[in-house]
Amino acid sequence: MVIITAWADGKITAKNNIRDCAKLASEACKEANISLQEIDVVIYSGVYRPNFRSEPSCASHIQSKLDIRCHDLELSSEHCFSFDIIDGSRGVHRSIQTVSHLIEQLEVKNALIVCADVKPSKQSKWPYQNHALAMVLSGNDAGLKFVSSEYKGGKLSAYTKSSFDTKKKVSVITYFGDSSNVEETKAEREFTSDSSSLGSVQMRDFLLWSKNKKGNLKHTIVDRAGSISVTNWKV
Amino acid sequence: MVGDSLYSQVLSFAGFLPKEVVYTKDIAPLGSLPRKIDFERLTGIKSHREVGDGQDSVELAYEASIKALKRGNLEPEDIDLVIRCSVSKLDSERNQILEPSFASFLVERLGAINADHFDVSNACSGMITALKVADMYIKTGMAKHVLVTSGEYISPVIYEAQKVSFWLNPNAVPSLSVGDGGGAYLLGVSSDPKMLRFGEPQTLAQYDSYCVADAAIGAPGPRMRTRGKALHKAAIKQLIPSFQRVLKLLELDWLEIDHIITHQTSVKVIERGNDIAVDAFGQCKCYHICVDETGNTASTTHAVALEKGLEENHFNAGEDVLLHSYGSGLSIFIAHFIIPQGVESW
Numbered sequence A: 001m002v003i004i005t006a007w008a009d010g011k012i013t014a015k016n017n018i019r020d021c022a023k024l025a026s027e028a029c030k031e032a033n034i035s036l037q038e039i040d041v042v043i044y045s046g047v048y049r050p051n052f053r054s055e056p057s058c059a060s061h062i063q064s065k066l067d068i069r070c071h072d073l074e075l076s077s078e079h080c081f082s083f084d085i086i087d088g089s090r091g092v093h094r095s096i097q098t099v100s101h102l103i104e105q106l107e108v109k110n111a112l113i114v115c116a117d118v119k120p121s122k123q124s125k126w127p128y129q130n131h132a133l134a135m136v137l138s139g140n141d142a143g144l145k146f147v148s149s150e151y152k153g154g155k156l157s158a159y160t161k162s163s164f165d166t167k168k169k170v171s172v173i174t175y176f177g178d179s180s181n182v183e184e185t186k187a188e189r190e191f192t193s194d195s196s197s198l199g200s201v202q203m204r205d206f207l208l209w210s211k212n213k214k215g216n217l218k219h220t221i222v223d224r225a226g227s228i229s230v231t232n233w234k235v
Numbered sequence B: 001m002v003g004d005s006l007y008s009q010v011l012s013f014a015g016f017l018p019k020e021v022v023y024t025k026d027i028a029p030l031g032s033l034p035r036k037i038d039f040e041r042l043t044g045i046k047s048h049r050e051v052g053d054g055q056d057s058v059e060l061a062y063e064a065s066i067k068a069l070k071r072g073n074l075e076p077e078d079i080d081l082v083i084r085c086s087v088s089k090l091d092s093e094r095n096q097i098l099e100p101s102f103a104s105f106l107v108e109r110l111g112a113i114n115a116d117h118f119d120v121s122n123a124c125s126g127m128i129t130a131l132k133v134a135d136m137y138i139k140t141g142m143a144k145h146v147l148v149t150s151g152e153y154i155s156p157v158i159y160e161a162q163k164v165s166f167w168l169n170p171n172a173v174p175s176l177s178v179g180d181g182g183g184a185y186l187l188g189v190s191s192d193p194k195m196l197r198f199g200e201p202q203t204l205a206q207y208d209s210y211c212v213a214d215a216a217i218g219a220p221g222p223r224m225r226t227r228g229k230a231l232h233k234a235a236i237k238q239l240i241p242s243f244q245r246v247l248k249l250l251e252l253d254w255l256e257i258d259h260i261i262t263h264q265t266s267v268k269v270i271e272r273g274n275d276i277a278v279d280a281f282g283q284c285k286c287y288h289i290c291v292d293e294t295g296n297t298a299s300t301t302h303a304v305a306l307e308k309g310l311e312e313n314h315f316n317a318g319e320d321v322l323l324h325s326y327g328s329g330l331s332i333f334i335a336h337f338i339i340p341q342g343v344e345s346w
Helices: A017-032 A058-066 A091-105 A199-210 B039-043 B057-071 B102-110 B126-139 B156-162 B170-177 B228-250 B267-281 B298-311
Strands: A002-011 A041-044 A081-086 A110-117 A131-138 A144-152 A159-165 A170-176 A190-192 A216-222 A228-234 B007-016 B020-023 B047-050 B081-084 B097-099 B116-121 B146-152 B181-190 B196-198 B211-215 B222-226 B259-262 B320-327 B331-338
Touching: A002 A017, A002 A091, A002 A199, A017 A058, A017 A110, A017 A131, A041 A058, A041 A091, A058 A081, A058 A110, A081 A091, A081 B331, A091 A110, A091 A131, A091 A144, A091 A199, A091 A216, A091 A228, A091 B126, A110 A199, A131 A199, A190 A199, A199 A216, B007 B057, B007 B126, B007 B196, B007 B298, B007 B331, B039 B170, B039 B267, B057 B102, B057 B146, B057 B181, B057 B298, B081 B102, B081 B126, B102 B116, B102 B146, B116 B126, B126 B146, B126 B181, B126 B196, B126 B298, B126 B320, B126 B331, B146 B298, B156 B170, B156 B222, B170 B222, B170 B228, B181 B298, B228 B267, B228 B320, B228 B331, B259 B298, B298 B320
Parallel strands: A041 A081, A041 A110, A190 A216, B081 B116, B081 B146, B259 B320
Antiparallel strands: A002 A131, A002 A144, A081 B116, A110 A131, A144 A228, A159 A170, A159 B097, A216 A228, B007 B181, B020 B047, B146 B181, B196 B331, B211 B222, B320 B331
């Protein structure tokens, strides 16, 4: 079982997105009362990256900025592992699911998930605000416990790609199709995110809603293509 | 099999190379690089493959996946989960697929109607990282058949690099070493814990800026900039400790491992690594090189090397393979698996 022990979110800038994400991660670690050096895994789950970066993983940039166990290999040296999970706005749920596996199956005690999206180029149409959410997860604390998740595929009715704007001579985002439009709904135990928001905002809104709640909770995210992820939680 | 007795195994694997052969002497002729560098001699890469008209990252992954499914005697609808792990996510117009996952495009292309899907991204270590993620889904019972696949349409970085001055941009030179390719592994459930295992994953993030790929400036497609010498030096420094750790963790004897496949960056680097490993552990039974004919195909290099080994009849069922991956970041991850039954008939 994995628990979100602390989180922090905020606006970030495209120019300094890694620095901004690292700052939020530091805040979350401080609130979780753990040192950065206790982080075993960093997972980044954003979709839109500055200048459409494809390698290395954004998680490794954040690990580097936070200076988490950044030393060469020795026979018994301890290291952190960083990688990205990409699944539209569902990526944040995927990352939590993956952390739960890592905590169950590997010697992972604390994990950092950063979900962040920024306008990839100034010329791109961007109906969002650059935003990041950093969460610290562990296997042995009281708090919001992740229980399980389910995923259902969509139909690729809507998607985004980069494309080259020949007039502006720069790569921009191109939106295809009509994205699924699911409004935010709140019931006593169930929260469905507003599908027009970025993944980090959708998760943040659920975390805010879940405060002061008890019992079993459910969070649903519907991505641009209509794919659904449902996570079950217990407080 | 219930609870903690679930393990995973490699049911099949496949590499795919597009048909068009491009020679290093044509993309990096003598005199085109600073200090009279002979790129072919420096790297040992004689040629690589490039996509044909209409081929893209999805198509490369599709071709490898179809081959892996056939070898594993499964149909697309038998797959529970598809994990895509390419560095490149380019369509044939060199546009990057952003949202939803690249895997969802592949699932549609395959007709894998029952498959859940998402992407793992970890540069050239993406495939081993995705194999580990898949392994965890199998161990928890969330999936029975997982397709881990990648399609690397990365040759556009060669042509972006050619447009800049190598004298002013020496970090563009390593871009000439890449090639296009696809790779796929089909995982299933096993009761034997030793069919597919992993070393400890590590990211030495102090080297995160040594190899970076972004959108090209003023042109479509990506560009890659690599501090080649520094990255090579950093990688070589970790080589022996990374092997020592995995041998200890998985209780393996270096001299008994049947096949060792390291990340295919250049012939010279692999041979140097082998020399260092020989000094430390002795000569291994067999290490594989395909980069001389394929270039560095990023996350698919191990699958492409395995495919070449198949063509040359190197593999027998029950033999073991150690896959050592380096990815920019700097990520180091090692997988060890047993070659499945039926490999001789693939």
